[in-house]
Amino acid sequence: MNCNKAQELISQYIDNELSAQSVSELLKHFEECDKCKQDYIMLKNIKTVLSKAPKKELSSDFTASVMNKIKSENVKKDDNVVMLGSFFNSFKKKLVMAAGFLFIVASSSFFFMHETGINKQNSENYASAGMEYYFGYNSYYDSDDIDDDDYEEYISMFC
Amino acid sequence: MEDRELIEKIIQGQEDLFSIIIDKYKNKVFSIIYSFCGQTSDCEDIAQNVFIKIFKALPKFKFESEFSTWMYRIVINETITISKKKKHNVLPLDINNSEDEEKSNLIDFLKSNDNTERELMQKETQKMVQEALGKLKDNYKMVLTLRDIEDYSYEEIAKMMDASVENVKIWIFRARNRLKEILTEGGNLK
Structure with a gap:
């Protein structure tokens, strides 16, 4: 060992x-x-x-004190309690909110581009960056397999 | 009356029965809080708030586990959360400022195999070890509190902290070694 x-x-x-x-x-x-x-x-x-750490006794009226607090404060049973899973639930909520925010920003950008009259050629330049993902090729011009209809459909997303 | 039956009745409106739950668990719950929070004077207030949290959360109990397991998870999470908020009230670690001779004596003392339990209970030794414990990360501090002070088994700790037994073993191993480093090297290690 x-x-x-x-x-x-x-x-x-x-x-x-x-x-x-x-x-x-x-x-x-x-x-x-x-x-x-x-x-x-x-x-x-x-x-x-x-x-061997020192211990301490609870006061004898502990239970009565808690029950009095529950009654006097009219404590409602609710969900506001820290559980181990709550962090992850909270994280999920934040993730959804962040995704929503990004979607709005992205949509706004494309709308702005459209409204400010970016010409088709510029749009094509922007669009070419995403072609690899969309068609599986680096560039429209690199492939003979993409027909004009597909290309027009793709470009229409940007303008 | 079993916990399950009690909880069902409390949820249905017989809220006075919650006092039976408090009486059953208050000493163990308070002991965990007292040990974890560095034996500060407001532990009883913390324990009261923890029981109120448990009461408020009762409708979320799905009867899929033992009530005590579910309850201790709340106790542990609330204790750590409240302790963080009240950190300024916890006794500050003074090991770095301890007299060198005193520190050296403690280390020699802890390395000796001839100590009696009575000697290990001495107030100064207790104080320095407790202060070092207070400098551990919360999850390390909690596993050592549950294992060494409160004497829960690995399996019980795993349930209480919603972790695997293997993870609990690793946390305890790391926590003890970190505690040893703090005591021997003054807690300056990252």
Whole structure:
């Protein structure tokens, strides 16, 4: 067993979560490696310190206080609570909003181009950049497989 | 009365029954909050707010898991969220400013295999380890709180944090090593 593997197992050994076989291998490693043995002792001591952390009793009227708050504030049962999935739900909402915003910006740009009278040639220049995606070719002029109707349809999207 | 039956009745309007839920879980919930929040004086207020959150969220409980599992997820998330908001109230980490001799003594002490439990409970040792714990990232701090202070099993922690047991093992391993680094090197490591 090397030190990296031993370090991984120390934490589980402290928690009594290792198999007998792994424990045996780890103890054998400790005989050969003082550094890992020292780390084990220190981590075990830290765990013991934490396990002896001071505790505090709740006040005897805790339950009554919570119930009074619920009644006096007329607390409504609602959905406003932080759950693990809420971040992702919130993220989805933001993603949809961002997509909507981009769509509006993109639509507005094309509308603006159309309204400001960009000529067909310029539009073709803009359009050629997207031809690879639309037709699967780098340029209209590179392919004999695209007929004029397809091209006109494609260009019509831009002007 | 089982939790399931109680929750159904509370949702249907018998809200006074929520006091039974509070009585059943309040000590464990408060203990987690108290341990996680660095034993600050306002832990009881936080616990009250957490129970109010649970009450408000009851209609969202789908009875697909144990009520306690669902409830502890709220407890953990709310505790971390509230703790972040109240960070200024938590005891500041003072390890960097601790006297070198004191720090050195602590490290020697923690490296020794001859300590009695009584010695490990000494107030100064507790304070320095607790302060180092307070400097961990929230999820690392939470897994160590649940494992080492509250003594929950890996499986219980996995359910409470909505994670796999393997992830919990990795978090605990990393959290302990980070805690060791903070204690031995003053917490300056990234």
